[in-house]
Amino acid sequence: MRIGVYVCHCGGNISEVVDINKVVEAAKLEGDVVLVKDNSHLCSNDGQTLMLNDIKEYKLDKVVVSACSPQFQGLTFMRVMETAGLNPYVLEMANIREQCSWAHYNFPKEATDKAIDLTKIAISKVRLDTPLDSKKMPIGKRVLVVGAGIAGIQASLDLGDAGFKVYLVEKEPSIGGHMAQLSKTFPTEDCSACILSPKMSDVPANKNIELMTYSQVESITGYLGNYEVTVNKRPTYVDPVKCTACGDCVPVCPIDVPDEYNEGLSLRKAIYITSDIAVPHSYVLDTDHCLGLFPLACSKCRDACEADAINYDLYPEKVKFTVDTIIIATGFDIFDAKKKPMFGFGKFENVYNALEMERIIGCEAEGKKLAEVGKKIALIQCVGSRDEQINREYCSRVCCMYATKLAQLMKRSDPKKDISIFYTDMRTYGKGFEEYYKRAQKSGVKYIRGRVAEIEENPDTKKLKLKVEDTLSRSFIESEFDTVVLSVGLEPNKGTETIRDILRISKSSDGFLQEAHPKFRPVDTLIEGVFLAGTVQGPKDIPDAVAQASAAAARAIRLMNQGEYEAEPITAWVDEDICAGCGICVGICPYDAITSEEQSDGTRLAVVNEILCKGCGSCSGACPTGASQQKWFDITQLRAMLEAAL
Amino acid sequence: MKKIPYYPGCTLKTTGKNFEDSAIATAKVLGLKLLEIDRWNCCGTVTSLTQDDLIHHIASVRNFIRVQEMNERGEVDDYRLLTLCSMCYNTLKSVSNVMQERPDDLDKINNFMDREEDYKGGVTVVHLLELIREMGFDEIKSKVKKSLGKLKVSPYYGCTLLRPKEVALDDPEVPTIMEDLLNAIGVDVIDSPKKSMCCGSYQTVRNPKTVVRLGYEIIESARKRGAEALVTSCPLCAFNLDDRQKEIKLEHPDFERMPVFYFTQLTALAFGLKKDVNNFDLNFTDPRPLLKKKKI
Amino acid sequence: MGKPKVAFYWCASCGGCEEAVVDLAEDILTVVDAVDIVFWPVAMDFKKKDVQAMDDGAIAVSFINGAVRTDEQVEMVELLRKKSGLVVAFGACAHIGGIPGLANFSNSKEILNTLYRDLDTVDNKEGVIPQTRTKVKSGEVTLPRFHNTVKTLDQVIDVDYYLPGCAPPPDLIMGAINAILKGELPPKGSVLAPEKSLCDSCRLNKTKPEKLTMKEIKRPHEIKIDPDLCFLAQGLICLGPATRSGCGERCINANMPCRGCFGPVGNVVDHGAKILSSIASILGMENEEAVTEEEVDILLDGIVDPGGLFYMYSLPSSLLKRKKSD
Amino acid sequence: MSKKIIEITDEGNAFLEKVNELSGQVVTLCDQCGTCSGCCPMAEEMDITPSQINRMVQLGQVEVLDLEAIWLCASCFTCTVRCPRGLDPSKICESLRQMTLRKAIDYMDIRDISEKEMRRLPQIAIVSAFRKFTG
Amino acid sequence: MKKDPKIIVFCCNWCSYAGADNAGVAKVQIKPHFRIIRTMCSSRIDPELIIEAFKKGAWGVLVLGCHPGDCHYKNGNYKTLRKVKLLKRMLAQFGIEDDRLRLDWVSSNEGEKFGKVVNKMIDDIEKLGPLDLSYAETEVE
Numbered sequence A: 001m002r003i004g005v006y007v008c009h010c011g012g013n014i015s016e017v018v019d020i021n022k023v024v025e026a027a028k029l030e031g032d033v034v035l036v037k038d039n040s041h042l043c044s045n046d047g048q049t050l051m052l053n054d055i056k057e058y059k060l061d062k063v064v065v066s067a068c069s070p071q072f073q074g075l076t077f078m079r080v081m082e083t084a085g086l087n088p089y090v091l092e093m094a095n096i097r098e099q100c101s102w103a104h105y106n107f108p109k110e111a112t113d114k115a116i117d118l119t120k121i122a123i124s125k126v127r128l129d130t131p132l133d134s135k136k137m138p139i140g141k142r143v144l145v146v147g148a149g150i151a152g153i154q155a156s157l158d159l160g161d162a163g164f165k166v167y168l169v170e171k172e173p174s175i176g177g178h179m180a181q182l183s184k185t186f187p188t189e190d191c192s193a194c195i196l197s198p199k200m201s202d203v204p205a206n207k208n209i210e211l212m213t214y215s216q217v218e219s220i221t222g223y224l225g226n227y228e229v230t231v232n233k234r235p236t237y238v239d240p241v242k243c244t245a246c247g248d249c250v251p252v253c254p255i256d257v258p259d260e261y262n263e264g265l266s267l268r269k270a271i272y273i274t275s276d277i278a279v280p281h282s283y284v285l286d287t288d289h290c291l292g293l294f295p296l297a298c299s300k301c302r303d304a305c306e307a308d309a310i311n312y313d314l315y316p317e318k319v320k321f322t323v324d325t326i327i328i329a330t331g332f333d334i335f336d337a338k339k340k341p342m343f344g345f346g347k348f349e350n351v352y353n354a355l356e357m358e359r360i361i362g363c364e365a366e367g368k369k370l371a372e373v374g375k376k377i378a379l380i381q382c383v384g385s386r387d388e389q390i391n392r393e394y395c396s397r398v399c400c401m402y403a404t405k406l407a408q409l410m411k412r413s414d415p416k417k418d419i420s421i422f423y424t425d426m427r428t429y430g431k432g433f434e435e436y437y438k439r440a441q442k443s444g445v446k447y448i449r450g451r452v453a454e455i456e457e458n459p460d461t462k463k464l465k466l467k468v469e470d471t472l473s474r475s476f477i478e479s480e481f482d483t484v485v486l487s488v489g490l491e492p493n494k495g496t497e498t499i500r501d502i503l504r505i506s507k508s509s510d511g512f513l514q515e516a517h518p519k520f521r522p523v524d525t526l527i528e529g530v531f532l533a534g535t536v537q538g539p540k541d542i543p544d545a546v547a548q549a550s551a552a553a554a555r556a557i558r559l560m561n562q563g564e565y566e567a568e569p570i571t572a573w574v575d576e577d578i579c580a581g582c583g584i585c586v587g588i589c590p591y592d593a594i595t596s597e598e599q600s601d602g603t604r605l606a607v608v609n610e611i612l613c614k615g616c617g618s619c620s621g622a623c624p625t626g627a628s629q630q631k632w633f634d635i636t637q638l639r640a641m642l643e644a645a646l
Numbered sequence B: 001m002k003k004i005p006y007y008p009g010c011t012l013k014t015t016g017k018n019f020e021d022s023a024i025a026t027a028k029v030l031g032l033k034l035l036e037i038d039r040w041n042c043c044g045t046v047t048s049l050t051q052d053d054l055i056h057h058i059a060s061v062r063n064f065i066r067v068q069e070m071n072e073r074g075e076v077d078d079y080r081l082l083t084l085c086s087m088c089y090n091t092l093k094s095v096s097n098v099m100q101e102r103p104d105d106l107d108k109i110n111n112f113m114d115r116e117e118d119y120k121g122g123v124t125v126v127h128l129l130e131l132i133r134e135m136g137f138d139e140i141k142s143k144v145k146k147s148l149g150k151l152k153v154s155p156y157y158g159c160t161l162l163r164p165k166e167v168a169l170d171d172p173e174v175p176t177i178m179e180d181l182l183n184a185i186g187v188d189v190i191d192s193p194k195k196s197m198c199c200g201s202y203q204t205v206r207n208p209k210t211v212v213r214l215g216y217e218i219i220e221s222a223r224k225r226g227a228e229a230l231v232t233s234c235p236l237c238a239f240n241l242d243d244r245q246k247e248i249k250l251e252h253p254d255f256e257r258m259p260v261f262y263f264t265q266l267t268a269l270a271f272g273l274k275k276d277v278n279n280f281d282l283n284f285t286d287p288r289p290l291l292k293k294k295k296i
Numbered sequence C: 001m002g003k004p005k006v007a008f009y010w011c012a013s014c015g016g017c018e019e020a021v022v023d024l025a026e027d028i029l030t031v032v033d034a035v036d037i038v039f040w041p042v043a044m045d046f047k048k049k050d051v052q053a054m055d056d057g058a059i060a061v062s063f064i065n066g067a068v069r070t071d072e073q074v075e076m077v078e079l080l081r082k083k084s085g086l087v088v089a090f091g092a093c094a095h096i097g098g099i100p101g102l103a104n105f106s107n108s109k110e111i112l113n114t115l116y117r118d119l120d121t122v123d124n125k126e127g128v129i130p131q132t133r134t135k136v137k138s139g140e141v142t143l144p145r146f147h148n149t150v151k152t153l154d155q156v157i158d159v160d161y162y163l164p165g166c167a168p169p170p171d172l173i174m175g176a177i178n179a180i181l182k183g184e185l186p187p188k189g190s191v192l193a194p195e196k197s198l199c200d201s202c203r204l205n206k207t208k209p210e211k212l213t214m215k216e217i218k219r220p221h222e223i224k225i226d227p228d229l230c231f232l233a234q235g236l237i238c239l240g241p242a243t244r245s246g247c248g249e250r251c252i253n254a255n256m257p258c259r260g261c262f263g264p265v266g267n268v269v270d271h272g273a274k275i276l277s278s279i280a281s282i283l284g285m286e287n288e289e290a291v292t293e294e295e296v297d298i299l300l301d302g303i304v305d306p307g308g309l310f311y312m313y314s315l316p317s318s319l320l321k322r323k324k325s326d
Numbered sequence D: 001m002s003k004k005i006i007e008i009t010d011e012g013n014a015f016l017e018k019v020n021e022l023s024g025q026v027v028t029l030c031d032q033c034g035t036c037s038g039c040c041p042m043a044e045e046m047d048i049t050p051s052q053i054n055r056m057v058q059l060g061q062v063e064v065l066d067l068e069a070i071w072l073c074a075s076c077f078t079c080t081v082r083c084p085r086g087l088d089p090s091k092i093c094e095s096l097r098q099m100t101l102r103k104a105i106d107y108m109d110i111r112d113i114s115e116k117e118m119r120r121l122p123q124i125a126i127v128s129a130f131r132k133f134t135g
Numbered sequence E: 001m002k003k004d005p006k007i008i009v010f011c012c013n014w015c016s017y018a019g020a021d022n023a024g025v026a027k028v029q030i031k032p033h034f035r036i037i038r039t040m041c042s043s044r045i046d047p048e049l050i051i052e053a054f055k056k057g058a059w060g061v062l063v064l065g066c067h068p069g070d071c072h073y074k075n076g077n078y079k080t081l082r083k084v085k086l087l088k089r090m091l092a093q094f095g096i097e098d099d100r101l102r103l104d105w106v107s108s109n110e111g112e113k114f115g116k117v118v119n120k121m122i123d124d125i126e127k128l129g130p131l132d133l134s135y136a137e138t139e140v141e
């Protein structure tokens, strides 16, 4: 064994505290060490070249770098090893900067002693290091996208266009998500349905996308490159091919149900189509409300259907398929304003939430009246956001702008409308947002800085009196309004929970799904091959949701386009000669990477799936026999390090 | 009969005697004996809100020690301390919480009171309304002998039963406990948005004007929605909303007086208890004409 | 060349191991035929001086059972070591300390005081404690010194092989003897039993649920034990997963969880610490995110005497060996 | 009326610290959203609003101690259950009152209350007023 | 002879080792008497290894992991918690002081906390002095 040791000065960062010479001399005394050098900047091009040449010239087969933290420059030196033709895992770093010269600059002598010890620890470990190979695994080009809001749609289209097979699963009868409900979109005021519906119809038109609406993911097992998915498809009882969308079934149905698409402000029947822009554009029979199919209690709709598209004898169907990567785009729900009872939502008839107002305005544009909105209108911001009383600390990011939009749209439809927006802070960080805000101010929308404390309904006139301090003039406003709109915040979609449970993705403290790194891996999760797109990761507007969706698609493509990928090389392995198949490790593995397999002689053996294993070592820590060992952290290595440390 | 330690507080022995008598009688019907704790002292009314002010907590702690002793002697069946007055409830309960959360401060207090046995903690404070809820409102319903159906009353919670959150006996924003009770005894319950608005509390001493304004708002808001009387559980609210009606009348000559009941007076009526437990003489606005009008 | 000479000796032990040799039944006869027993204090009348008289290495193999804790035992095992070609640590006590090793949670003074003075059944008003030397009328009598620490055989002398178990089962004994007779021995230092732990051969291993967790700890007397379900799955602590197999699952078949008399396997140094790790890992593992620290404490309260349980047989061979003395 | 100029000073910061310490609140957390003022039953009579009290404390304006508002707070905790920043303004008011009371300056003089009124008031009112308004 | 204390600090790679680095970067001054052994997850550390550290001369052992709920591997730290708690109970039976083994949670941005926890451990251990385990090897009454 020929170990080379490199001690770095880090341009004085280390050498000003640690006596480099002493470290060098101490390292020379260690067995198997054939070369010890120091250098002022090992990570620089010069330093790296020095190492490269030495490895060749002195035929080093293992290397110790005493420098900074392995978390800082570890990758750099591993790359040097690879360039030199050595395995990157026969390199060890002794962290004599963060852990010596910086943490103990007041104790130079002790820092030097410690640097020597850390170097010795690294040497003792590297001696026992064996090359680790990253397994190369084949990976195909199949993706599961869960949730077909704008984010899910965008990701699917990007992937489909790039030639990847997409399974798009949406729990509702139509795709489109919340965007399909919006009137117009800030700050450009494009009609939401007009820009969304072409994208929606692109989905079934794309030959690479297999769309499953009215469906839920039931289980996912496996791993990157091999996720086995089971989807439960609810029957719609209407054959989408035969259904001509004539709507003849609707008037005959005796059942009225609040229409979700209009946020309950209008009614639909038990057989219905979600909206004019629904995709797939086909009717759905809603068994939760239909008088009953089993036994059949009514068959009016079937009798009315001339296309003979309605078939009551259908059952939920399970569809199984395998994908390589997964994108989750299950979106958001709006905050339930009933949880802030002081605003009287659900109690006072003229209090609406913003999504209801989107529908009112949207329908008005089509000539349908969902509700009578008076002249004097107040919008209340931050309802269900930035509020510790209900455990929601975060800002929902879109409500300042959508309130501005709603105000403008109302003002435009009737300039005599008197509109006030009660806000805490106006957050207009996006492109064109401040300009949009300014336009609203110009059009006469009043922005009043003060958080509304409560609303009182006049029992006779049903007008609404707000109590609020205008914190800029420091006076109270107590004024009656015809209509109040609550700018409700965004919260994690309830549908996300099911998928979260299946995949065991973690949540951040706000309840949205947690990205792998807030800056550098904003659409990745900690599960390999699983990505996030859109509001499932946190509140955002449409452009951000779309950008993230494309990013998620690109990240997924990045993995799949290689045709193969490298699995984590630090994994657990089981010594078959010792393992008794006691099964303790099996349940411990957080990634279900271990199975207990019956051998031909009836005994059992733990088998680690190296693809699933993320190398935590929990199993090795718990194994009662020492049969389970973690590569790179073998018990003999840990012992050797302890020995050197003490 | 279940015996529970009971803390009356100063006012229930004087202007609030009608509250105490009707409450004790009501409790009896429900199988509860309120055992007045001996040597009780002021609860320290209004909890200290500064971090370092421990001295004022002592008053409450001493009452807890009495509860502790009664339990050690086996005189009562409950480690909880029952109150009727909302204000005492609020003070005692906050102190009980503080002692639970800050054991170091409890140590300090124990060290300070060298003539007292140490308070070991663990005494919790309940309001009679909570005990009633615990028994179940159906139980109440089963005890009703007399119909009060024609009476339109609006419950008035005020502050101290509902705020802050840590001492609240119900949801601070949408309380229902009094409504549930009143429904159970069969009165016609009128909801008012001002039912948990502050009556001005002790400001009545220094700033009666404010109290008059608030009282007027509270009463008129209830009246507008059809109420003929208010119901409360606090002798201070009763004073501010009832006795101060004199001043309201001076300010608003059109104002008509509205009786204010303690909730226990209504339960006593519904349970058909003897008239004297209600002692309506002590109600500032005599409710008897109203009751008579409603044939109760 | 004559028949190989064999010696048996016992140190701190219950006598069960000697019994085990006798229990070889017919097989003992073949052994007796094949060898020449030159020393066996329990069964035959040879004296120490007979052994002293032998040449060094004259005894082919000495089977020594029991742990070591007195001067006399040290003296005898050292003597046998000198005179023997091979020394086999016979049984759990010699191998890993055994039940006598639990005494290492106390010291010699505590033991003597308890035994001779403090126990309720002791009538010893003067508080006389055994001494190594006592003057009596006829002169001075001596007792061997009682050590503070119980040791395994290999902590005192060099040991060639280990026959584990409390007591070693007949098939392993016969296997060892036959191997010695045939000269087909594994490398020095081997334990003459399988390399895997008990679960490997335990018939209950296949009854384990897929994800083995323990909701709470039960003790054998607290429940009706299901003889057909792995004990761990029933909440009973079984040392089987960490314990070398080869015993024939005697305890398991008697409906009791394994207590570890065969000692650890593999590269495990510390039997007790290893099984502790396994048990702590799977205890309360279901939905562990929701378990508070206080609840963890309550769960762990279920393990009444962790030291005594996890080191029931192996305390002297553990890393810490004994309780720290002040 | 000339405009008041506020200077950020060490004394002012010390005052803020003191209020934080006494109240157990972190007054700088106040967002100045105005919720407390909007729901405060006493605000109508106050010379400045509850949120303004917090503002003055944040800026270290000791003059807040001389204002009537801090004495008008009825400790009704309405603001406490509504403040979106989880602050307890009633505690802030109490600490401000305490700062005066602890200098043996009372806000209320019993002799100002007529005997007739004294007879009429329930004990609980008198005791609590004493607790809040005298040192 | 007054010797310097020796403490072994087992750190998980993701939170506590990063936290230790964070301490270094922030120049938090820590007493130098500790040596870190890094593993991927705190759950890799098993009681046997901790006892070995004592056996080899550590005066104290500090196990650091991610805060509950933050484990990079979802739930390794819960196992660590149970292992260390149970081990502490057992070490008490061996007469080993409770302060010698400690478990704490340090996240990657808690350099300050890392310094505090280690310094406190060293302070407390200094009071206890070295852990003399030689009694088990020598035979003296």
Ligand SMILES: Cc1cc2nc3c(=O)[nH]c(=O)nc-3n(C[C@H](O)[C@H](O)[C@H](O)COP(=O)(O)OP(=O)(O)OC[C@H]3O[C@@H](n4cnc5c(N)ncnc54)[C@H](O)[C@@H]3O)c2cc1C
Pocket (backbone or CB within 6 Å): A146, A147, A148, A149, A150, A151, A152, A169, A170, A171, A172, A175, A176, A177, A178, A179, A182, A184, A185, A186, A187, A215, A216, A217, A329, A330, A331, A332, A333, A334, A354, A355, A358, A398, A402, A405, A493, A494, A495, A496, A498, A499, A533, A534, A535, A536, A540, A541, A542, A543, A545
């Ligand atoms: C009132 C209001 C007005 C707004 N106005 C604007 C605006 O003007 N401009 C703008 O840029 N942004 C606006 N937004 C924000 C915009 O709505 C979002 O940015 C956008 O809709 C997010 O899309 P998404 O795909 O992430 O989520 P969603 O639209 O919520 O889509 C998620 C989809 O996933 C499905 N799903 C959920 N769970 C499951 C499951 N388990 N299995 C299968 N499918 C599931 C849902 O049914 C849904 O179809 C507004 C938001 C609101 C509330």
Ligand SMILES: Cc1cc2nc3c(=O)[nH]c(=O)nc-3n(C[C@H](O)[C@H](O)[C@H](O)COP(=O)(O)OP(=O)(O)OC[C@H]3O[C@@H](n4cnc5c(N)ncnc54)[C@H](O)[C@@H]3O)c2cc1C
Pocket (backbone or CB within 6 Å): none
């Ligand atoms: C004071 C300040 C503090 C900030 N703090 C944070 C923070 O804490 N957190 C955070 O998330 N964000 C922060 N940001 C924002 C963050 O800096 C930016 O989001 C980020 O740096 C943008 O990266 P970029 O690659 O888009 O642009 P840049 O960093 O500007 O990179 C553009 C590069 O293109 C080169 N270039 C330009 N023209 C040409 C050309 N014609 N040909 C070739 N090369 C060209 C430039 O030289 C430059 O290297 C901060 C910004 C500022 C100003």
Ligand code: SF4
Pocket (backbone or CB within 6 Å): A252, A253, A254, A255, A269, A270, A271, A285, A286, A289, A290, A291, A292, A298, A299, A300, A301, A302
């Ligand atoms: S069968 Fe159901 S959906 Fe069809 S008309 Fe009747 S109730 Fe409506």
Ligand code: SF4
Pocket (backbone or CB within 6 Å): A381, A382, A383, A385, A386, A394, A395, A396, A397, A398, A399, A400, A401, A424, A425, A426, A427, A487, A489
């Ligand atoms: S975007 Fe505006 S309204 Fe929405 S939570 Fe943030 S600040 Fe409040």
Ligand code: SF4
Pocket (backbone or CB within 6 Å): A574, A578, A579, A580, A581, A582, A583, A584, A585, A586, A605, A606, A622, A623, A624, A625, A626, A627, A628, C241
């Ligand atoms: S815990 Fe160890 S012995 Fe048991 S099955 Fe797993 S690897 Fe095998």
Ligand code: SF4
Pocket (backbone or CB within 6 Å): A571, A572, A588, A589, A590, A591, A592, A593, A594, A608, A612, A613, A614, A615, A616, A617, A618, A619, A620, A630
């Ligand atoms: S090292 Fe961790 S991830 Fe890998 S098999 Fe073991 S427990 Fe599972």
Ligand code: SF4
Pocket (backbone or CB within 6 Å): A582, C198, C199, C202, C203, C204, C205, C206, C229, C230, C231, C232, C238, C239, C240, C241, C252, C257, C258
């Ligand atoms: S744990 Fe015990 S009972 Fe279960 S399989 Fe192993 S040895 Fe058998």
Ligand code: SF4
Pocket (backbone or CB within 6 Å): C165, C166, C243, C244, C247, C248, C249, C250, C251, C252, C257, C258, C259, C260, C261, C262, C263
């Ligand atoms: S089951 Fe365990 S304790 Fe019982 S004999 Fe076998 S090894 Fe020994």
Ligand code: SF4
Pocket (backbone or CB within 6 Å): B198, D036, D039, D040, D041, D042, D043, D050, D072, D073, D074, D075, D076, D077, D078, D079, D080, D089, D090, D093
């Ligand atoms: S506690 Fe004081 S400041 Fe707060 S609402 Fe009540 S009276 Fe106003």
Ligand code: SF4
Pocket (backbone or CB within 6 Å): D029, D030, D031, D032, D033, D034, D035, D036, D037, D050, D051, D054, D079, D082, D083, D084, D085, D086, D087, D089
């Ligand atoms: S409610 Fe809270 S955050 Fe808002 S102004 Fe009042 S104290 Fe400040």
